Amino acid sequence: MIIRSKLSLTLFLLCTLSLTVTETSASVFNNVSCSSNKTFTPNSTFNTNLNTLLSYLSSNVTNNVRFFNATAGKDSNAVYGLYMCRGDVPFALCRECVGFATLTIASSCPTSKEAVIWYNECLLRYSYRLIFSKMEERPRHKINIPLGDPLVLHSNGFYTALGSIFDELPHKAALALAESNNGYAVKQENTSASVTLYGLAQCTPDLAAGDCIRCVTDAAAEFVKSCCGGSIGASVLFPSCIVRYETYPFYQHSGTSAPTMIKRGGNIGTEVIVIVVVLVVVLVMLFGFGYCFIRIKARKKRKAGDREKFGPEHTVLESLEFDLVTIEAATNNFSEDRRIGKGGYGEVYKGILPNREEVAVKRLSTNSKQGAEEFKNEVLLIAKLQHKNLVRLVGFCQEDREKILIYEYVPNKSLDHFLFDSQKHRQLTWSERFKIIKGIARGILYLHEDSRLKIIHRDIKPSNVLLDNGINPKISDFGMARMVATDQIQGCTNRVVGTYGYMSPEYAMHGQFSEKSDVFSFGVMVLEIISGKKNSCYFESCRVDDLLSYAWNNWRDESSFQLLDPTLLESYVPNEVEKCMQIGLLCVQENPDDRPTMGTIVSYLSNPSLEMPFPLEPAFFMHGRMRRHSAEHESSSGYSTNRSSLSSVNKMSTTAFFPR
Numbered sequence: 001m002i003i004r005s006k007l008s009l010t011l012f013l014l015c016t017l018s019l020t021v022t023e024t025s026a027s028v029f030n031n032v033s034c035s036s037n038k039t040f041t042p043n044s045t046f047n048t049n050l051n052t053l054l055s056y057l058s059s060n061v062t063n064n065v066r067f068f069n070a071t072a073g074k075d076s077n078a079v080y081g082l083y084m085c086r087g088d089v090p091f092a093l094c095r096e097c098v099g100f101a102t103l104t105i106a107s108s109c110p111t112s113k114e115a116v117i118w119y120n121e122c123l124l125r126y127s128y129r130l131i132f133s134k135m136e137e138r139p140r141h142k143i144n145i146p147l148g149d150p151l152v153l154h155s156n157g158f159y160t161a162l163g164s165i166f167d168e169l170p171h172k173a174a175l176a177l178a179e180s181n182n183g184y185a186v187k188q189e190n191t192s193a194s195v196t197l198y199g200l201a202q203c204t205p206d207l208a209a210g211d212c213i214r215c216v217t218d219a220a221a222e223f224v225k226s227c228c229g230g231s232i233g234a235s236v237l238f239p240s241c242i243v244r245y246e247t248y249p250f251y252q253h254s255g256t257s258a259p260t261m262i263k264r265g266g267n268i269g270t271e272v273i274v275i276v277v278v279l280v281v282v283l284v285m286l287f288g289f290g291y292c293f294i295r296i297k298a299r300k301k302r303k304a305g306d307r308e309k310f311g312p313e314h315t316v317l318e319s320l321e322f323d324l325v326t327i328e329a330a331t332n333n334f335s336e337d338r339r340i341g342k343g344g345y346g347e348v349y350k351g352i353l354p355n356r357e358e359v360a361v362k363r364l365s366t367n368s369k370q371g372a373e374e375f376k377n378e379v380l381l382i383a384k385l386q387h388k389n390l391v392r393l394v395g396f397c398q399e400d401r402e403k404i405l406i407y408e409y410v411p412n413k414s415l416d417h418f419l420f421d422s423q424k425h426r427q428l429t430w431s432e433r434f435k436i437i438k439g440i441a442r443g444i445l446y447l448h449e450d451s452r453l454k455i456i457h458r459d460i461k462p463s464n465v466l467l468d469n470g471i472n473p474k475i476s477d478f479g480m481a482r483m484v485a486t487d488q489i490q491g492c493t494n495r496v497v498g499t500y501g502y503m504s505p506e507y508a509m510h511g512q513f514s515e516k517s518d519v520f521s522f523g524v525m526v527l528e529i530i531s532g533k534k535n536s537c538y539f540e541s542c543r544v545d546d547l548l549s550y551a552w553n554n555w556r557d558e559s560s561f562q563l564l565d566p567t568l569l570e571s572y573v574p575n576e577v578e579k580c581m582q583i584g585l586l587c588v589q590e591n592p593d594d595r596p597t598m599g600t601i602v603s604y605l606s607n608p609s610l611e612m613p614f615p616l617e618p619a620f621f622m623h624g625r626m627r628r629h630s631a632e633h634e635s636s637s638g639y640s641t642n643r644s645s646l647s648s649v650n651k652m653s654t655t656a657f658f659p660r
């Protein structure tokens with residue numbers, strides 16, 4: 001029984017497939033418009049660039065994208081171009097259409113510096129001007145199919161239906177632009193005379209949503225102007241958008257678009273193959289539906305559970321939650337070329353959400369045993385931390401075994417990329433470095449005191465400080481220690497989360513942490529920002545003059561500026577440098593009680609006249625003792641004290657300390 005019904009379903013699908021294929025397997029040319037205003041001479045640079053551009057367009061359509069824009073050449077000889085396939089057109093037809101379009105536009109407009117060509121299935125245009133993201137309504141082309149009697153049409157509710165379709169389509173197209181980046185929308189409406197009207201609108205996806213609405217509205221207004229002759233079908237084609245209506249379903253309903261063309265061969269062999277292929281496809285689809293169904297059900301149940309557990313906050317949680325499918329699409333399935341970093345808590349990818357927002361997607365290492373509810377609690381907590389010097393949490397995703405955090409994308413990489421790069425450290429002037437120090441201090445202060453919860457970062461270091469385009473620092477990875485290691489007792493942990501070189505001695509050796517451990521890490525970082533040198537206390541190369549002792553010696557000998565990064569010699573402000581150095585040294589004192597709080601540090605930084613105490617010798621200065629302590633720590637926590645293995649632990653980020 002089941003097999004029989006599947007077989008008939010298969011045959012039905014096969015029929016519809018071949019029907020759609022035969023119906024749409026040719027591109028229908030509409031019109032081409034060549035500008036006669038601006039022309040180029042054959043064999044000129046512009047001509048070469050134009051040919052290059054057209055080849056970019058026709059070659060990129062093989063990547064199965066329905067919209068693509070490209071630029072060829074530079075300056076006065078640059079050529080800008082784009083193509084767009086109609087949103088429902090199968091890729092095979094899209095390829096064919098764009099192929100025809102490039103050939104036809106080149107032969108129809110042999111010397112025009114600007115042209116546009118329209119087919120039913122695609123449009124293609126190029127220009128010597130920058131045409132991207134600009135809404136353009138000229139040149140235009142209209143097609144009317146005047147077959148009806150206007151009066152009859154009117155009395156039959158035809159215009160009412162038409163009006164209702166094109167009232168909605170501008171907004172629907174703009175929404176599709178924002179949500180799925182294709183700007184394509186369709187709508188059908190019954191007239192009272194049992195005629196169904198089918199409408200379509202599409203904007204080129206480079207437009208802003210508002211421009212899309214304007215373009216579609218203006219194009220549809222042409223129906224009213226020119227369709228009074230009683231057209232039962234019409235198209236208006238602009239360079240930036242197209243609209244069309246008919247009394248038959250001229251577009252394919254979403255989901256039924258045939259992914260590939262199937263040639264109908266004459267012999268039985270191909271038909272059998274086609275049946276087998278379709279059968280397999282149907283089976284896969286059935287499985288897929290079943291799987292989706294189960295997933296959706298599980299999700300609904302989970303959401304209902306959230307409503308109970310999180311009370312009024314479940315709406316916040318819902319607004320933050322993303323589907324795994326969305327995240328996979330945004331990161332190109334976590335592809336290697338999207339990977340922008342590997343932090344202590346997992347890999348970080350650059351993603352582009354459907355609304356075109358750029359985000360950093362942090363895929364947490366999934367060895368944490370933390371439950372779903374705890375994870376969501378932490379997400380809620382992090383989402384509430386909002387400060388201009390903290391990286392903003394955009395959302396999260398928790399599905400299957402994945403735990404993912406989505407952050408705003410900060411374009412300029414992390415501070416260590418600048419500080420410790422032999423070339424790039426020249427780019428940071430003293431005033432920028434001072435701004436960075438102040439920004440970081442404010443961000444940590446917010447975590448410690450100003451947010452409603454006390455958050456100890458526990459891994460303050462330059463690679464956790466991101467810089468935006470204005471070189472404003474943004475702290476990342478806050479709240480992570482709570483999220484990953486949850487079974488700690490407040491103030492004491494058997495699991496050290498942090499990075500050697502930045503950890504305070506009491507934390508590194510005894511696992512004790514407090515705000516003052518963050519203050520210590522901040523101090524190390526301040527000295528690094530001043531000197532442009534890493535606190536290089538690797539066990540292999542821990543020389544007597546490591547950064548902290550070097551800074552201390554210079555301070556004591558009143559030769560502070562020896563520490564200064566030589567590239568700053570032209571831009572530094574002596575009393576600011578001195579103040580930062582003193583703050584840095586105050587922060588790295590051995591006794592946590594001697595170290596200032598972040599609040600005090602922020603007031604030192606913002607108030608030039610405030611008196612500061614003199615720092616004591618920094619914690620790591622006495623190397624003999626440090627070595628002994630660290631050896632105890634390492635062996636007690638099960639790591640070997642072998643030197644080479646220690647150095648690799650040092651360089652590694654914190655992942656090594658996570659529970660397995």
Ligand SMILES: *[C@@H]1O[C@H](CO)[C@@H](O)[C@H](O)[C@H]1NC(C)=O
Nearest residue numbers: 030031032033108140141142
């Ligand atoms: C394009 O449309 C215009 C009217 O808008 C018409 O005059 C012209 O003949 C058409 N060109 C082609 C190549 O069909």
Ligand SMILES: *[C@@H]1O[C@H](CO)[C@@H](O)[C@H](O)[C@H]1NC(C)=O
Nearest residue numbers: 034035036037038114138139
């Ligand atoms: C030619 O340029 C004039 C003004 O410079 C403009 O009004 C006209 O629309 C242009 N014609 C075409 C076909 O682009």
Ligand SMILES: *[C@@H]1O[C@H](CO)[C@@H](O)[C@H](O)[C@H]1NC(C)=O
Nearest residue numbers: 040041042043044045047048
């Ligand atoms: C342009 O180049 C083609 C072949 O490269 C040549 O046949 C043609 O004569 C050239 N035309 C001009 C105007 O130089």
Ligand SMILES: *[C@@H]1O[C@H](CO)[C@@H](O)[C@H](O)[C@H]1NC(C)=O
Nearest residue numbers: 056057059060063069070071
């Ligand atoms: C696509 O276009 C780019 C330029 O935008 C070009 O470098 C590339 O070769 C083209 N072809 C393919 C197949 O991607």
Ligand SMILES: *[C@@H]1O[C@H](CO)[C@@H](O)[C@H](O)[C@H]1NC(C)=O
Nearest residue numbers: 069070071132133205206207
């Ligand atoms: C494509 O268009 C966008 C604007 O929508 C522009 O920023 C981008 O540079 C264009 N790409 C190329 C290759 O010209």
Ligand SMILES: *[C@@H]1O[C@H](CO)[C@@H](O)[C@H](O)[C@H]1NC(C)=O
Nearest residue numbers: 188189190191194195196197
């Ligand atoms: C239009 O009419 C058909 C039957 O003729 C009906 O199945 C369909 O639901 C109607 N659609 C709308 C939007 O009213």
